[in-house]
Amino acid sequence: MPTARFQIGDTVMGRWPGSNLYYEVKVLSYDNKTRLYTVIYKDGTELELKESDITSLTVFKQGVTRSRSRSRSRSPGRPRRSRSRSPARTPRRSSSRTTDVHKEKLKEALEVRLTPVVRSLQFNVILDCVGIHSTNLMQYVGLNNFATNKKLKKSRISLQQSVFFLMFLLPVAVLALLILCGQKDASLQSFPLELPALESLWDCQVFGIVLLWLLFQAVLSLLPVGKLVEGMPLKNGKTLKYRINGFYALLLTAVAVGVAMYQEVDLSYIHAHFLQFYTSALLIVTLLSIYLFIRSRWASEDELAPGGNSGYIIYDFFMGRELNPRIKNLDIKFFCEMRPGLMGWVLINFVMLQAEMKHQNLENPSPAMLLVNIFQLLWVVDGFWHEEKLLTMMDIVYDGFGFMLTFGDLAFVPFTFTCQAYYLVSHPNELSAFWIITLIIMNGVGYYIFRKANSQKFAFRKNPSDPAVSHLKTIPTATGESLIVSGLWGWVRHPNYLGDIIMGLAWSLPCGFNHLIPYFYLIYLITLLVHRNARDEHQCRKKYGSAWDEYCKAVPFRIFPGIY
Ligand SMILES: NC(=O)C1=CN([C@@H]2O[C@H](COP(=O)(O)OP(=O)(O)OC[C@H]3O[C@@H](n4cnc5c(N)ncnc54)[C@H](OP(=O)(O)O)[C@@H]3O)[C@@H](O)[C@H]2O)C=CC1
Numbered sequence: 001m002p003t004a005r006f007q008i009g010d011t012v013m014g015r016w017p018g019s020n021l022y023y024e025v026k027v028l029s030y031d032n033k034t035r036l037y038t039v040i041y042k043d044g045t046e047l048e049l050k051e052s053d054i055t056s057l058t059v060f061k062q063g064v065t066r067s068r069s070r071s072r073s074r075s076p077g078r079p080r081r082s083r084s085r086s087p088a089r090t091p092r093r094s095s096s097r098t099t100d101v102h103k104e105k106l107k108e109a110l111e112v113r114l115t116p117v118v119r120s121l122q123f124n125v126i127l128d129c130v131g132i133h134s135t136n137l138m139q140y141v142g143l144n145n146f147a148t149n150k151k152l153k154k155s156r157i158s159l160q161q162s163v164f165f166l167m168f169l170l171p172v173a174v175l176a177l178l179i180l181c182g183q184k185d186a187s188l189q190s191f192p193l194e195l196p197a198l199e200s201l202w203d204c205q206v207f208g209i210v211l212l213w214l215l216f217q218a219v220l221s222l223l224p225v226g227k228l229v230e231g232m233p234l235k236n237g238k239t240l241k242y243r244i245n246g247f248y249a250l251l252l253t254a255v256a257v258g259v260a261m262y263q264e265v266d267l268s269y270i271h272a273h274f275l276q277f278y279t280s281a282l283l284i285v286t287l288l289s290i291y292l293f294i295r296s297r298w299a300s301e302d303e304l305a306p307g308g309n310s311g312y313i314i315y316d317f318f319m320g321r322e323l324n325p326r327i328k329n330l331d332i333k334f335f336c337e338m339r340p341g342l343m344g345w346v347l348i349n350f351v352m353l354q355a356e357m358k359h360q361n362l363e364n365p366s367p368a369m370l371l372v373n374i375f376q377l378l379w380v381v382d383g384f385w386h387e388e389k390l391l392t393m394m395d396i397v398y399d400g401f402g403f404m405l406t407f408g409d410l411a412f413v414p415f416t417f418t419c420q421a422y423y424l425v426s427h428p429n430e431l432s433a434f435w436i437i438t439l440i441i442m443n444g445v446g447y448y449i450f451r452k453a454n455s456q457k458f459a460f461r462k463n464p465s466d467p468a469v470s471h472l473k474t475i476p477t478a479t480g481e482s483l484i485v486s487g488l489w490g491w492v493r494h495p496n497y498l499g500d501i502i503m504g505l506a507w508s509l510p511c512g513f514n515h516l517i518p519y520f521y522l523i524y525l526i527t528l529l530v531h532r533n534a535r536d537e538h539q540c541r542k543k544y545g546s547a548w549d550e551y552c553k554a555v556p557f558r559i560f561p562g563i564y
């Protein structure tokens, strides 16, 4: 059992991430498992440091006395601009320094600072995805740094139990949603009226089709078209290459569907066997997660997700151990995150559009169905058009690939995000011209805010002097990065979330107000983004300290204007 060299409450000198500067810090806690100390700087910034980044006051003072003539003293708690940067930031092109020096510094920054931060993020991902918030979990994720080891142990056990419970609850909840959505009476009170027989949920042919779909998408993703892009630096400083060809893959998929229709393939088969498709996807999710877990045993330390190596089997299985599992050139996480699920989503929507015409004897799809299809297609096309940006998102940079993301990508996205279209097949809803125009405007406004905010942030991270963003007002921070404080980012602190939520509303409203079911996506999105916002703010406060508080003062609203 490793013993801590420094005790809780000790005042020591802690290295500031990404630099060789040491500041006075207080030790808050020590984690025996990860061997990391949580320390607090004088400006309130809390970080987790390795023992090698901490020095006792006496040793440090001796060192300083010896080198005083060479170094300039600085006020503690106000660190000089370091080269540390967010993992979500695209590395800036080095202009004055050489790439090697830049990479070395970046590697240093990632080793010292980002690894520990990630650990708490990982636990928050569970909350993020399912919207739960328990004191035990929060203690474990490090929000309560004074938690004792005993409490932590208890929390870990209860966390394991929660995760185990979730692994069953999530698939069953989605199944319930699908059953309800397909019923004539989709009101929550009607559940469970027409439960299907268990054996009717399985069909070998359907399973084969799902496998073929995955294979087809995997082949498309490997086609040597589109650019090869480097991902964010890994723990070992290396980068992985990704083929960005999602947009072409979408076009080729559309062509393949067109050919299938020309050959008179009956796409409404998917609607008629929707539950079987879901259970097949679920089986693939389970098998893939088991495969990922087993293969992670052979992954090196560098290839593991920072938080996916807790040693608790159920938890690690759920969260995913390996960060970027690959089979030759196929990056399984990057592939699953966008391809089969998002493509499946648009395909299923289209299938539902045809099923609606068939079931309701319509010559043309209803305006409600058309709006849902077009709005969601726009979002998916946008996602593929900006596919490269996914490489900087926390889901790719931090999170391991385990049951949670596999389920989210391959089952949750294609089967719940399509719930409005599925609902409309058996629940027609007429829309007046006024409603149609209102919904188009609403989706347009939401999309504008979503796209502009995301593109502005991305461009700013890449190069703050880019003419497209150089006019924006900013707040400098101790890490050397700035925060945008004008335009959309000066209106609310997460305008991109606001845009997404407005769009989510425009996707649900075409289904009318008879049932809650078509609002599932909106409820999921708000829960997810409100929590994601809380988690992001916590990380930003940790990272930017007082500059973040200054930003919050200047921009008091989180996601919704008028709501603090
Ligand atoms: N439909 C769905 O299921 C989901 C959709 N999404 C969408 O994905 C998109 C991306 O979301 P997400 O990955 O959470 O990333 P965010 O866009 O929320 O990124 C947050 C990061 O942006 C930086 N930042 C925050 N404020 C500022 C500022 N004022 N100026 C400059 N940088 C700032 C910080 O990173 P740094 O360290 O670089 O400063 C912060 O950590 C969103 O539009 C969201 O709606 C997300 C999840 C699910």
Ligand SMILES: CC(C)=CCC[C@@H](C)[C@H]1CC=C2C3=C(CC[C@@]21C)[C@@]1(C)CC[C@H](O)C(C)(C)[C@@H]1CC3
Pocket (backbone or CB within 6 Å): 129, 130, 170, 337, 338, 379, 382, 383, 384, 390, 393, 395, 404, 405, 407, 408, 409, 412, 413
């Ligand atoms: C219940 C459960 C396990 C949920 C898992 C949630 C995940 C499926 C989603 C979390 C964030 C996501 C994002 C996208 C897909 C869904 C997941 C993975 C996304 C890649 C879709 C395309 C968009 O353009 C996007 C890049 C903005 C988006 C990012 C977040």
